[in-house]
Amino acid sequence: MALVTDILEWLQALPQPALVGATGALVFAECTIGLGFIAPGESGLLVAATTANTAPRFLILWAVVAVCATLGDSLGYAxxxxxxxxxxxxxLIQKYGTDAWDKATDVLHRRGAWAVFFARFLPVIRTLTPAAAGTSGLEFRKFLPAAAAGAVSWSLLHISLGAAMGEAAKRIEGVMNTGGLIVVGVLVAVAVFFLLRWKKKKAMGKLEERPTEPSKAE
Incomplete structure (x- = not known):
């Protein structure tokens, strides 16, 4: 049974507006403060990106996701x-993100708009940074270009990964039986789980870094 191929073909058979619209809505929700803790925007994007097997599909998904991410960030800023x-x-913040909020605010004070750009690639911090930017007083004319550049770069990266995963899954399934594919799927799932944990731990570690204060004369 070609399980993976069947799922991918089912996704590809969905009306393009419906698939792209649902993905954009998930990304928008994730980028808005609070909803990012429950909306699987990044996961949904990777799944949808497995269907981006043609240039038009790729470009349309990229454009919609980048716009939705920017709009979500702008709403969070507001x-x-x-x-x-x-x-x-x-x-909500007290329950899920007090430490992340404090770190996002601290980085914003030290790095300004650059923090907005790089936060787009950091789990949890990505959800809180736009609102923290609005709270910190960062000017919108500086926030928006950074948020848009981050959204464009982030969406391109994940759509490219998703498209590559979709093609790789089809090729693997073409040379393996169902039992072998299940084993590979489990191993990949475990690898992705630990990769995401490592990515989150590393991101939080970087945010904890503080610039060395110059020594003051006694």
Missing amino acids: IGRKFGPRLRETK
């Missing part, structure tokens, strides 16, 4: 601008 530091005291 929320931070409106409610300010009070956001840190909300139940």
Whole structure:
């Protein structure tokens, strides 16, 4: 039974507007403060990207996801601008992201718009940075270009990975039986799990780094 091929073919058979629209909605939700803890935007994007096997599909998905990510970040920024530091005291932030919020705010104060760009690639921090940017007083004219550049780069990277995964899965399934494919699938799932844990741990470690303060004369 060609399980993986059947799933990919089913996804590819979906109306393109529906698949792209659902993916864009997930990404938009993930980029908006709070929803990023429950909306699997990155995972949904990788799955949808397995169907980006033609140039038009790839480009359309890329454009929609980049725009939705930028809009989600902008909404998060507006929320931070409106409610300010009070956001840190909300139940959601207290439950899921107090440390991440503090680190995002600290990096924003030290790095400005560059923090917005690089936060796009960091789990959890990605969800909180736009609102933290609005709270920190970073000007929108500086925030928007950084957010858009991050969204374009992030979406290109993940769509490329997803498209490559889709093609690789088809090729592997073409030379393996179902039992062997299941074993490979389990191993890949385990590898992805530990890769994401390592990526998150490394990202949080980098955010914990502080620049060395110059010594002051006594």
